[in-house]
Amino acid sequence: xxxxxxxxxYVALMMAVAEATHSNGTVLGAVFTFLMYGVGPIALISYxxxxxxxxxxxxxxxxxxxxxxxxxxxxxGEAAAGPVAPVRKEP
Numbered sequence: 001x002x003x004x005x006x007x008x009x010y011v012a013l014m015m016a017v018a019e020a021t022h023s024n025g026t027v028l029g030a031v032f033t034f035l036m037y038g039v040g041p042i043a044l045i046s047y048x049x050x051x052x053x054x055x056x057x058x059x060x061x062x063x064x065x066x067x068x069x070x071x072x073x074x075x076x077g078e079a080a081a082g083p084v085a086p087v088r089k090e091p
Contacts, residue, residue: 001049005042012038 012034020030 005046008042009038 015037016030016034019025019033020027
């Protein structure tokens with residue numbers, strides 16, 4: 001997948017260079033050509049193709065959090081209290 005991204009960015013860069021060096025072309029046009037034909041589509045496709053990996057990571061974090069909470073005796077971060085409150089002697 002990385003090779004396809006690099007190749008597409010190379011093609012977009014060559015299009016931008018051709019735009020900049022053409023007699024009717026401008027550098028601003030070349031920048032927009034590179035952004036609209038190169039960076040924009042690559043960013044969108046990379047985001048969409050990375051969705052399954054992000055989902056798996058999110059589910060793994062949720063499972064880990066649930067496992068940690070189930071391992072704690074009272075479900076919290078404090079020590080469990082005794083079953084009967086201690087009785088004080090009257091002075």
